[in-house]
Amino acid sequence: MRISGRSPIGVFDSGLGGLTVFKALARLMPEESLVYFGDTAHVPYGSKSPEAIARFSTAIARFLASRGIKLLVVACNTSSAWALPAIRRAVKVPVIGVIEPGSRAALAASLRGRVGVIGTEATVKSGAYPKAIKTLSPRAKTLSQACPLFVPLVEEGWWTGDVVAAVARRYTAPLRAARVDTLILGCTHYPYLKKVLAKAMGPRVRLIDSADETARATERLLSESGLRAPKGRRGSREFYASDAPERFARLGSRMLGGAVRRVKLHPFDA
């Protein structure tokens, strides 16, 4: 398939969380066409094995490549942490993950180079954020904390209130004790908990949501490659899910703050 500036950008995530990145891309570059894939048959990735994460991720990357995308954004932190090399081997288009843009944004925001990272069990286990931060700034210190309950809390819609506040206090206790000055929200679901997390961490800690930074990295790469869409038009939006497309449409509409229509079902073997 011939790739041009009019070709869509592919975005994929284990489920609905990557819609935060989708939203940031659509806001920054409304003229770009976007095709999103949510792997709702296998969600969540956070407790799965590195092998399974790589298997699911490459199958989806190949499917999106077959739809003629010009660039692939891996919006899922867990997949970015474990499967980027395998995805890059599987497709010919450029691939952008969320770890490196998020780390870069954190270091730009950090005053004393003490960075906290929260994410899924698998993302934290991968050590991908500490490695990326070490490479960008060898003197920075990183402390990571897995927060397995945040994704189910977001999906249950409990974004505020006593329960989520208590969970946030408990998970962030070691990060507060370590006096981090910046906190990377290392999972696409976490921006929905920004208020609660800001309260738990206190006013002096900056929260980094990698969605905006990833959108900017995507724009940079497209501009450098001469692959930006023509200005003035409005890009198309297309959605695929590997299971339960109606549920995706319902929750997705709530998360995007607008109607997500015609979600196509695409189950796959991997």
Added chain:
Amino acid sequence: MRISGRSPIGVFDSGLGGLTVFKALARLMPEESLVYFGDTAHVPYGSKSPEAIARFSTAIARFLASRGIKLLVVACNTSSAWALPAIRRAVKVPVIGVIEPGSRAALAASLRGRVGVIGTEATVKSGAYPKAIKTLSPRAKTLSQACPLFVPLVEEGWWTGDVVAAVARRYTAPLRAARVDTLILGCTHYPYLKKVLAKAMGPRVRLIDSADETARATERLLSESGLRAPKGRRGSREFYASDAPERFARLGSRMLGGAVRRVKLHPFDA
């Protein structure tokens, strides 16, 4: 494959929760051999579509049938609620789900026929418990409540404490208001939260864990078919997982209160 009394009983669940049923079977019939399958590549089933649940369940049932089982216990409530007919069509051995035994136990325990049911989103949506209870006792009243956060809380190991108590109070409020006298723990993970749930519901509400009742139904059916294992021996135990077998062994050992060794990896396409 020729089936005899020495053949194993197959047990399957979307993940680790079905080990509560496995444990009840092993306690009641130590001489029976057991082979367990946890679908850790697709866990949790509770938010997946009925079609996907049936697809995964029948693939696993066929795999266990190929291992020569004499009977299949569907320990997963979500799968029992949506996929029993499909599973029964897929394999030739008798199939026992957890809904009917659980409903029977609840009615036996209930004084005023006011039964509460808690379960996953998919189990509650299926209406399987209210239907089963209506069939067994037309005058009984049933009220169901989905509790999506309980499974992640159990898997995080937060079985007691402030957070789980607050979540339990919130989920059970409508059940308390409806003055149910019996509560079915309609998900294999929930028995780990028995203390917290007992406190939330108050001393007069009886909690029904379908694991024991399902084990008794299994024993009855095997006896009636002349397929009980010879007494005096100790049955073998075998474990399969569709992903992350080491994680299964680690958490499974904790849940069974004993070492779960040699968990075999069996990914499958469905």
